[in-house]
Amino acid sequence: MVQRPRGTRDFLPDVMNRRLAFENLLENRALSHGFKRVQTPIFETLDLFTAKSGPGVVKQLYAFQDKSDRALTLRPELTAPVMRMVSEEMRSSPKPLRLSYFGQCFRYEESKKGRYREFFQYGAELIGASGPLAEAEVVALAIDMLDACGLLEYEVRIGHVGVLRDILTGLGLSEQGEPEAPVASAMRLLDKGDWDGLTELFAANNVDSSATGNLRRLSELDGGIETLESARSILSTMGISHDSLDELAALLTALESLAPTPPSLKVNLCVARGLDYYTGMVFEVNVAELGGEGQVLGGGSYKLLHLFGLEDLDPSCGFGLGFDRVLLALEAQAERAGRSEVVPGETPAPRTLMLPFKVDSTAVLGIVKSLRDEGHHVELDLRGKNIGKSLDWASKNGFTNVVIVGPQDIESGQCSVKNLVSGDQNVVNLDSGSISAVL
């Protein structure tokens, strides 16, 4: 038996219906915030991603040579391709750009629930504007999307890598180094809360270990915008600038007006996002019930366009939304709540079966076309069974109405329109207008 490759999925009609509803919902929110959809190729040259993330990423890529020995790869994410597209084709477009995208990405890693080798990302990038207001616009779109799809109990964590970076370089840690800069190592350890690891790192780099106390107090701040006051006093005792905190405060204030209030929003100055190209605000969203793979969205302000000779547009701000994971969370929450509709608006439109019975089907084809043109969802019966079986079949297959046209109907110029949900039946003239009126 031929099987699907590991980590890939087929989407059957019912699932696809839900995914389309979800995508449309996200698309509508993006448009309402002025973000316009773009699309880039499924594969790109390999160096696009090694330039962004270093040579180490290759082992996680579906990389290959084409027939002319070009080094290519299936895309593992969409931010770099969009940046490439902007540098290649949108240099002279008026800025700022608000772009959104949706598509599959590929990573060669172990597949699990919520983690596939082919997965789908919806994202948005705001290019050519920076600062707290631009960041607030991006975060507001992210929260608006999650709110619109009905997700519950998610936690938004917002931080600013500038704070930690200022502290760590102030302590004398270097931003250069192989295989990983000490500053980056320290941020990763702080993100994980690995204090032993951090103490070791400080010792290895001759950093005064007393700094860990202040870092710990900083990491233990728990709450929203009000925790910034405590953060300020900690930074003051360390002699670190308040600039990053001021930016964060402005962003959070703007966000309160721009976005729906999320179930939980926490300032977390240790969010590092595992990425060294983030330069300012960073944020991520987690859903606890997904367990280990619970991050459903992540983004922030980053510098990437300098890689394409567009340093004047840095930094940009954006986020990626894990389409599959949000859907999993919505499905879990819908099941827990006993709700049949998982994605708002996924319930399909009513469907009608045109059932010619012992008559030549060609007599009703024109009516089928007219009903479709009027916007009804109509299927022509192709089985040719008796009425009992046909109604049974129609009912099992989710039709709401059946138009029955038999020999007597043709003679009298009428037909029966039966509603399968209520059982009501109407005899109307055999024309699309009359039928349409009772559907």
Place this chain on the structure above:
RNA sequence: GCUGUGAUGGUGUAGCGGUUAGCACGGUAGGUUGUGGUCCUGCCAGCCCGGGUUCAAGUCCCGGUCACGGCCCCA
């Protein structure tokens, strides 16, 4: 990269060395030549793959594949 659990028709399952591999749902054809969701009958369809142990393997052993978990990672 490390590690744990599992795999029987399309779906959900029973079988725990010898059975024509059972059941339910499903699909399909009828019972019913103009009225469904009930009922009855026939049919369709399965032991993940490859080795091994054994007189005999769905069942035991080894390897692979796939799925689901826990670490690592997550651009």
